[in-house]
Amino acid sequence: MPRYALTLEFDGSPFMGLQRQAHGPSVQQSVEDAAESIVGHPVLLYAAGRTDTGVHARAMRAHIDVERAFDPFRLMEALNARIRPDPIAVVDCVIVPDDWHARFSCLGRAYEYRIINRRAPLTLEAGRAWRIARPLDAAAMHEAAQELVGHHDFTTFRSVHCQAASPLKTLDRLDVRREGDTIIIETAARSFLHHQVRSMVGCLGLVGQGLWSRADLVAARDARDRQKLGHNAPPEGLYFVKAIYPGE
Structure with missing residues (x-):
């Protein structure tokens, strides 16, 4: 077949x-x-x-x-x-080949999250990005994001409906950069927990607005408690961008 x-x-x-x-x-x-x-x-x-x-x-x-x-x-x-x-x-x-499987053969997955940082409402990007009106410090967001890279217990950043057997994941990268009014957040890992990317982005948004410090993000990570999550970013800014397979 x-x-x-x-x-x-x-x-x-x-x-x-x-x-x-x-x-x-x-x-x-x-x-x-x-x-x-x-x-x-x-x-x-x-x-x-x-x-x-x-x-x-x-x-x-x-x-x-x-x-x-x-x-x-x-x-x-x-x-x-x-x-x-x-x-x-x-x-x-x-x-x-018959033994190639879209899910089980996959070695890694990458996502991108888009934030439009402006006061004006979205028109062309409506439904395609998260608008944050308050000015964002992308450099501070990137620096704080590095605290989530590596092997951690991501319980705080995991949906209560997540069906994964363990909250332990290894995040390969979490980069934040600004292009004009757009903040682009790129992340990659072998796999992610349910809502993990949106939860990480939501907390980085707090850092960018000066409402959280890098230490606050670390404290939330180490709390291993969903109740300590600062914010869960909306879905419309999130894009699945790449799946990696052997030989690719």
């Missing part, structure tokens, strides 16, 4: 998340329904990550198995035609 690796770009605004949900639309359901209409049998989509309601993706890797071979380009074109008008695009489609 041929296995196809897909690279998905999507606007998460109208979806309840990537994973199929009983109470609303999902990216998984949209892609599976499109694939089933093409191949004529039920299809399961497996993805590198599980984005929350309102979270976007620039390059989410996923895979499907189908019973007969298709030219990858033609399959990609057919999927994009059937997915419309949902805001999802298959930007790449390749055949992969």
